[in-house]
Amino acid sequence: MLGVLVGAGAAGGLAWLRAEDGVPSSAAAEGLNSSTTSTSVPSTPAAPASTVESTTATPTAIEPTTTTTTTAASTTATEPAMTTTTEATTTTETSSTRSAPSTTTSPVGATAGRLAVICREAWRAAPIRGPLVEHRIERLTVHHTAVVMGSNAEAPQRMRSYQSHHQGNGWPDIAYHYLVDANGHVYEGRPVSAKGDTSTEYDPSGHFLVCCDGHFDQQGVPAAQLAALSDVLAWASVRFAVGPSTVAGHRDYAATSCPGSQLAGLIADGTLRSMVEQRIAAGGIQTEVLCGQAGLDRVAEIEAGLL
Numbered sequence: 299m300l301g302v303l304v305g306a307g308a309a310g311g312l313a314w315l316r317a318e319d320g321v322p323s324s325a326a327a328e329g330l331n332s333s334t335t336s337t338s339v340p341s342t343p344a345a346p347a348s349t350v351e352s353t354t355a356t357p358t359a360i361e362p363t364t365t366t367t368t369t370a371a372s373t374t375a376t377e378p379a380m381t382t383t384t385e386a387t388t389t390t391e392t393s394s395t396r397s398a399p400s401t402t403t404s405p406v407g408a409t410a411g412r413l414a415v416i417c418r419e420a421w422r423a424a425p426i427r428g429p430l431v432e433h434r435i436e437r438l439t440v441h442h443t444a445v446v447m448g449s450n451a452e453a454p455q456r457m458r459s460y461q462s463h464h465q466g467n468g469w470p471d472i473a474y475h476y477l478v479d480a481n482g483h484v485y486e487g488r489p490v491s492a493k494g495d496t497s498t499e500y501d502p503s504g505h506f507l508v509c510c511d512g513h514f515d516q517q518g519v520p521a522a523q524l525a526a527l528s529d530v531l532a533w534a535s536v537r538f539a540v541g542p543s544t545v546a547g548h549r550d551y552a553a554t555s556c557p558g559s560q561l562a563g564l565i566a567d568g569t570l571r572s573m574v575e576q577r578i579a580a581g582g583i584q585t586e587v588l589c590g591q592a593g594l595d596r597v598a599e600i601e602a603g604l605l
């Protein structure tokens with residue numbers, strides 16, 4: 299991880315990491331954890347199970363409206379091709395979970411979207427060290443790792459690196475509650491019931507922290523990643539009863555460029571908030587935590603470059 303960090307070169311990256319978060323949590327703390335699950339959000343009637351969005355993403359940078367986790371989409375420029383979805387191909391089975399079809403979004407009236415979350419054990423997170431501090435979520439805050447993303451097959455390894463770096467800061471765990479890779483896979487971080495950590499000057503207490511893998515001062519936000527970020531935020535907005543209007547970037551609270559100009563721009567112009575609102579209006583987002591074999595299979599596929 300250090301290598302990665304250093305490689306990122308930028309002082310910004312290092313500074314950010316230093317300054318960023320990090321913190322505790324215990325494993326299962328929150329709803330999302332557990333092996334199965336489905337925490338969720340409003341749910342809508344019923345729709346064909348997966349209505350996925352067929353609109354696939356365009357290679358462009360961001361996809362305003364349509365999106366879906368599952369759909370893959372392309373990644374931004376920087377990223378070669380990959381697509382993926384959070385679920386897609388895999389159909390994991392296992393007792394506990396199964397991958398979700400995909401998230402639906404767009405048109406109001408659609409069905410609740412589904413979001414697969416890779417549990418800590420599946421991405422081989424280290425155990426939490428030290429006590430966690432409880433807090434109550436009051437706002438939704440977006441970060442970036444400030445490390446230029448390379449191959450998405452290495453995303454799980456990067457997650458471990460970030461955690462290792464954060465624990466090296468003396469923090470009990472990775473600083474964020476959830477992390478999203480370039481292809482839209484969502485990784486469970488510290489329990490949401492625990493406040494995050496940061497080296498910047500703001501109190502992370504009350505902040506639901508989602509971090510996107512990448513350096514958005516230097517690269518665009520892949521459509522699949524933006525879609526998954528919106529899913530996580532939509533889920534959290536309903537789950538913790540905090541409105542989409544609280545969606546902001548780290549830079550809105552502390553002296554940092556995080557989450558990078560490109561992602562910050564999507565927050566500032568209302569694009570992200572609007573995507574979150576659309577998901578909620580469409581029935582919300584249901585999460586399914588991938589644990590056990592299902593989680594291991596998912597991570598193995600990501601690491602093999604299949605997803």
Ligand SMILES: [Zn+2]
Binds near residue numbers: 440548554556557
């Ligand atoms: Zn940040």
